[in-house]
Amino acid sequence: MTKELLQLLEKDHSLSPAQLAVMLGRTEAEVAAEIRRLENEKVIVKYHTIINWEKVCADTVTAVIDVKITPQREVGFDAIAERIYRFPEVKSLYLMSGAYDLSVTVEGRNLKEVARFVATKLATIEGVISTTTHFMLKKYKDAGVIIDDREQDHRLVITP
């Protein structure tokens, strides 16, 4: 049941244990216990809501920054990565293969704020060799969800 349960929750975490129990053909207690276990073991890391902020206030900017760093003895990339991801401005951080090492997503209220963060906080960290900042112009899809999905249900109300 674990995989099915996770798939359902990933799509809609507002489903109650009672609803999930029916959908999975299990008892409510079983489902509740399994969710607790998955939460404790950090299989379920967090319940997240995807918001189209542009509809409420358009005054945030997002930048994706390619960062080259020098890996350090014993800890490799991890120590520098931690110094970066601890900043609340950093929304996501990935170690990449290829032309650069870290992909950092930073959010700020305006272009200046992000630029200042890169110049004063990020680029100055020891071991950071270079940064290339790309500002995001439009978000089409996030975490597997199409932001402004215009596909509609075109089915007739009754069909054989």
Next chain:
Amino acid sequence: MSWADRISPAVKAIPPSGIRRFFDIVAEMKGVISLGVGEPDFITPWHIRESCVYGLQRGYTAYTSNYGLLELREEIARVTQKDCGVTYDPRKEILVTVGVSEALDLAMRAILSPGDEVLVPEPCYVSYKACVTLAGGVPVPVPTHIENEFRVTVDQLERLVTPRTKALLIGYPNNPTGAILTRSELAAIAAFAAKHDLIVISDEIYANLTYEGAHTCFSSLPGMRDRTILLNGFSKAYAMTGWRIGYAMSNPDFIGAMTKIHQFTMLCAPITAQVAAIEALRHGESNMQKMVSEYNCRRRLMLEGFREIGLECFEPKGAFYIFPSIAKTGLTSLEFAEQLLMAEKVALVPGDAFGESGQGYVRCSYASSAANLSEALERIGRFVKKLG
């Protein structure tokens, strides 16, 4: 003499589809939650749609062979071999059609002589009996019942078989009941077909939507391959209803005869849909598995919901329908459906639209989001409670 008088008596004799009548009422209303839809709520997976667009860009706009693109027939043969363990020669034993509906019509016209009888277990898909009649045959309904979970048995068939019986037309997993037949039940029917030397038309469009146990393909039963016209398509498993594409498989004589009719009436299935169908068979498996697993969750939701409401309901194990009994409300299927629609704005289909033995039942499709289904169940519950 009016125009209506000049219509062929054979066509006039066919009663209008029960679904059609109800559709006209529903179409006028706003804010309706519909459980009346016999097609997936998923839109065709993007990779399939995208391959069609790419095909158009490359200029795939011409007629194809009457049989369909060989590349598609080869894929159909491969998937049928893998899923059903039956081998068909893509060059002369597979015909690509405009949906299973066309394939069914072709099968009937290819095998029936005037007055030939065809056994048709009911409740069943709305076009089965009409197709037999239009081909000059005589449909012989075989009523099935909830006590036996709407499965047809050899006893029932034996009572209705006559020297004029030419064929048996079965569709499992079943629309509208969601019933399936197990391998041993199908084997008994196979023995019956052999004993009376019947042709079997097996519509297995819902085969991939089987939730308990594996689906048994009728042609895979010993001795049944050449006796069977196996029908399948892309509408349900790949959410491709509007593309209108299906296929028929059988011995070269039957497929040859069906192709003869097809080439003069249809020429070929649309090439756009054929190109997309190739992509569906090559890369559609994982999307399909996801859909099936989601249907399964909703199926349980509906079963539990109806049992809580207090309507008798057997567990459907295939397709995406559930078929609760509304007998205890004292209403006919049509009255129940109409009153529910007016009172609570939930649309479902009266069971007798699928044959006499569907009277006292309603067909609810769970090809709708879980949120919609929960809301619909709540409304139905309220409605039934008020009836007392």
